[in-house]
Structure formats: C-alpha cells, structure tokens
Amino acid sequence: MAKVHLRNITLDNFHECISLEVEESQKGLVASNVQSLAQAKVNPNLFPLAIYDAAVVGYEQAQLPMIGFTMYEIVSGVGFILRLMIDCKYQRKGYGRATMLEVIRRLKLYPEVELIATSYQRGNETASKLYRSLGFIDWDIEWALDHESEVFLKLDF
Template sequence: MPYNIEIKAVATDNFFECIKLEVAESQKSFVASNVFTIAQSYVDKSLIPYAICDENTVVGLAALEYNSVDKHWITRFMIGEKFQGKGYGRQAMQKLIELQAKHDDCERIRLSVVPENNGAITFYEKTGFAMTDEVIDGELVMELLLDKKIFA
C-alpha cells in the first residue's frame, strides 16, 4: 500500500510522538531508544535524527550520519511496533536512501545491525544492502552501493 512517507527533521511539533514510539519488546535489544538517539544527536553533530511520517503521523525514527572516513550512514532506523509489517519500512528506507544519494560524494550507504536481528538483516537485504566482512562494536556492517545514474 502506498503511503505518503515524508522524512522530517525532529522538531517541537513531532518530538513527543518520536519519543513515545517504540519497537516490540522482543526488538528492544536491537535498537537504541528514540530518546537516546535524539540525545546523542545533540552531542554528536554528525548524527541527524529524522521523524518518519505518514501525513502527520510519526511512524518511525531514523538517524543519518556523515563522517569523513566512511561518509554516509543510516545509523538508526526503526518503525514503531503498531506500524510494522504494513510497508512503512520499505517506503521509508527508500526515502532515506534517496536523501543520502543526493550528496555528490555518496557512492555507498552503510549501516550496522545486531547479528541476532535476523528480521532486520532480511529487510536490509531486500532493500539492496549486502553484508560486508566488517564488524563494528559487535555489529555487522552492511552497505548499499549506489548507481548514481538512478538518482541523477
């Protein structure tokens, strides 16, 4: 089902919706809380949190990162428990990829995932990410190589 997914800056009008959003209990060990992600972005200016919205409803949260070594990362990605399994994740991930791909120096997008999070690994593979041989802080690194012609 097509939704009207928008990626919006976390701001006063969506902050409380963002921090109330949670994943299922069984997923909580796989992703940082939204409060932590937003707080981390306050002290780490390379991390930018975004509300994932369908119209005016916040359905998820993502954080994008740019650093001088590995460049473009989707550092956090979550869809709220009651919105999972409905197609929001696929559409939101595509919008995040498009947002990162707009940068001239973006040749690949990277993310990391907890090794036991098989659902996320499968999801990321379906959206075009492939496993690398890298492990960072115990998490597996995946990447999506971009064909810049698609985003031109």
Template sequence: MSQVTLKKITSENWREAIGLSVNVEQQKFVAAVTPPVAIALAKAYIRPDGKTVDPYGVYQQNIMVGFFNLHYTPDSKEDYWLFHFFIDKRFQRRGLGSAAIDVLIKHIKDTHLFCHRIRLTVHPENDAGKKFYTRLGFTDENILTYGEPTYSIYI
C-alpha cells in the same frame, strides 16, 4: 508500498518521536534504552566521533510511524550511517520500512551529492533485520562495527 515522507526532528515534533516504540523482543535491536528515540536524540546533541547526526521521523499521512538517525561526515563519499532505524510497533508489517529506506536513499542522493555509500549495523541476533536489509540491496561487509555486522549499499 505505502507513501512515506521524512521530516527532521525539531522542537515541534520531538515529543511525537519519543512516543514511538518497538515490541519488547525488538528493543535490543534498536537501542539499549527505552524509549529508543531518547538515546538517538542524545546522540544528535552529543555528535559521537564528531559526526553530524540528523534525526528524522518517518511519516505516513502526517502521522509519525518511524524514526532513524543519519550520522555522517559532510561532503564525504562513504561516511554515511543509518542508526536506530525502526517502525513503531503499531505500524509494522505494512511496507513502511522498505518505503522509508527508498525515500531515505532518494533524500541522500538529492541532498548529499558526494555520498555513494550508506552503511548500517544489524544486531547479530536480528535475523529478520538481516533479511530485510539484504532484500533492499544492502550487502554484508563481513566486518563488525560496535560488535555488530556491518551492511552497506552503494547508491
């Protein structure tokens, strides 16, 4: 697996994040708008449902290769959600997604001490995404959130 790091999106790296994209056929799996980071950054500002929303860049050797939002209620045990996770189309199929999830889980364990579950949704037609998350230890909760299957992992 490739070494990756996470960095919060700030005024210094947001333009780099906006430049990330996925293949056309993957777009609906990440966000309803292009570029997908645009809606994710808007959510960080708007804070849907009153949650804290932290946008992160996924980096490999100082190059941003991916993105996600972490939505959560501070100090909760189970209200941590991963949204808009993707690896840029130029860097896919290199193990960076798996490495990023591993680093994210470690980051949450280190910085959100009360958290013991991370949740996410997968577009119903995203079979590759379902296999990816299942392979990493996420399980299908057999419930829909925002019309999509919900997966979770206990950490």
C-alpha cells in the same frame, strides 16, 4: 505500497517521537529515540528524522500520528543509516522498506556520499532480510568484519 514522508524532530513532535515503541521482543535490538536524539544534539554529522505516512505531505502540522524514527550520519564519504525504528502499531505494513528507500534516495543527493551503509544487531533476522532485499551486501572493511554484536552492510551505487 506504503509511502513515507520524513520531517525534522521539533519541539512540536519531540514527545511523540520519544513515546514511540517497538515490540517487546525488539527492545534490545534498537537504541532508544531519546538516546539517538541526545547523540544528534552533540554530533552535527547526525540527521534524526520523524517518519510519517506520506498522506501528511502538504500539511504544516501532521494530520496523522508519527509512525517511526530514523537517523543517518555522513562521515568520510559514507552515508550511514544508524537508526530505523517503526512503532509497534505500524509494523508489517511496508513502512520500514519505504523509509529505507527514502533515506537511500536522500543520501544519494549528497555529493560527498560515495557509499551507503548500515548495520544491525546479530540475530535481528528481520533487519537482515529487509536490508539484503534492498541490495545491501556484507561490508568487507577490516574494522567491521569481526565485530562482536553487529553486522555491517554496504550498498554500492
């Protein structure tokens, strides 16, 4: 089973982060890492993180390549997982699931987080299957129910 280690985006790993790419068929389904990092720069509620294989734990400089990017937001009692992208070279190896489990674990550590949520673009069956397999269910909050392009899910804990 894949295990991950999450690290802050720094000057040392910034270029590696913005060089990550999803498969061609996924390009319209996730925001670019550059866009996400720009949003995080101006919004203190956003937490962007680099995804590495857990084998880098204990090394000040990661000894393995970055495998993906994730970002969450904490607002109004909700820990919202906004981004999850795994580079095309590392997909289908369990890193997406391992990252979601680690982000969920971290969000549960914030006393102000009462609900964990995420969303995916309609038609992204891979994301739907992953999130639902982790226990996410449709979020029946009024503003999310009839969203044109996204499906919103919540995880009660």
